Amino acid sequence: MMELKKGLVVRVDAKVCHVDLAGEVIHAAPRGLLFEKLEGIKNPVAVGDWVMVDARTDPASLMEVLPRKNTLSRVASSHDPREQVLVANSDQVLIIASVVKPRFSSNRTDRILAACEWNRIPAVLVLNKIDLDKKGILEDIRATYESVPVPIIETCATDGRGLDELQEALRDKVSVLYGPSGAGKSTTLNTIQPGLNLKVGKISSHWEQGRHTTTFSRLLQLDLGGWVVDTPGIRVFRLHGVKKGDLRGLFPEFRRYQSQCRYPDCTHDHEPDCAVLDALEAGELPQSRYGSYLEMLVEAAPDDFSFDDDEEDEEFGDEV
């Protein structure tokens, strides 16, 4: 009988996973078999996975990934259509965006919000750097996302405003901190828990962007209770496994109008008597959200596309 121990994956490197076994973090190499039955998924193990480890070998062997309650996934890259699991088993995603420096991107925000809807993971929008808001941008962002609705926490990681509220949101949960490079993810965590000592970057003054200071995802234990994943600022987030017809359901504010469209399967794109288009024209729905929707509609797979056939095919080698 093999002696297996249960642990939590806190970091994934190219060849080894860092696994927390009741407080002690060890390195474990995923055994080859885990890579054989991937069925269209790029990575067999992700941060947040519960795994069974055989600690008698050196390095230890990661034998099995236990069933997940959910995943936050995206399309691996523009050259690689496979599903890349970013985090497994999270309770919520905190989308951190700065009001300025870097500039707030509604497109990026809407993509991750749609992914959270798709994976049924609650999302909270954290608007950071409120100290730099001089032009009332914060107010516009707030109006847009209150209409979705998404809960919003406004923070300044450098002077601490709003961080009490953020800590209450984090307490006793497994949270993913997601947002562009430079938004202040690591700064926020350092302010909440200075012992974490996370590396913090400078904002390039020319591009007003971060410099991808955090380069890998890490699951960190919080003194206040709970865990949080500090992620690297991801540049592009494309939803995996979503068809065109699924997409309208991922925008809750559109969902409320759907029954008033002439066609029950209206894509709110070109159809006559579309209640969403009417609402946009009347200024009842924000244009930016609709713009994100249209962009994702173009990228999404056609409704008759079958991900299942591809992914359940044992010979996934001949990927289409």
Ligand SMILES: Nc1nc2c(ncn2[C@@H]2O[C@H](COP(=O)(O)OP(=O)(O)OP(=O)(O)O)[C@@H](O)[C@H]2O)c(=O)[nH]1
């Ligand atoms: N003015 C102001 N600056 C902030 C605030 N929060 C963070 N910063 C600054 O923004 C810069 C980037 O912060 P980071 O915490 O490294 O950003 P990050 O989101 O972790 O970025 P990556 O690791 O590259 O993905 C640092 O220079 C911080 O000091 C804030 O609330 N106000």
Ligand SMILES: [Mg+2]
């Ligand atoms: Mg960082």
Ligand SMILES: [Zn+2]
């Ligand atoms: Zn419509």
